[in-house]
Amino acid sequence: MLFAGCTTIVHQDGSHRNSAAGEATVEMITLEYASASKVCNALEALLGDPTTPPVAADPRTNSIIVLGSPDEIDRVKKVIALMDKEVSP
Numbered sequence: 001m002l003f004a005g006c007t008t009i010v011h012q013d014g015s016h017r018n019s020a021a022g023e024a025t026v027e028m029i030t031l032e033y034a035s036a037s038k039v040c041n042a043l044e045a046l047l048g049d050p051t052t053p054p055v056a057a058d059p060r061t062n063s064i065i066v067l068g069s070p071d072e073i074d075r076v077k078k079v080i081a082l083m084d085k086e087v088s089p
Helices: 036-047 072-085
Strands: 016-018 022-030 055-058 063-068
Touching: 016 072, 036 055, 036 063, 055 072, 063 072
Parallel strands: none
Antiparallel strands: 016 022, 022 063, 055 063
16 A cells, blocks of 8 residues: 555555545645644644545655545545644744
8 A cells, every 4th residue: 555654655656446435546745834744743643643535745845635525525635724824932
């Protein structure tokens, strides 16, 4: 499988078939303020380990990669939007 918890992406080959959920896609969500690794750890705590849908941090681009159905990806995007905020020092 492409993801295993909050790991760095080794390869990405586009769409994948998920027998339990039908068609699954991969989406990269670039963060503006938050650290991808920290957001990924928070998602893991919120969504369970292993996460459903699977998520991974890409520190090189400061992005979260999600593998899932459109509904699952939308749910993760909403949680990420709550965490990716500018914080005053």
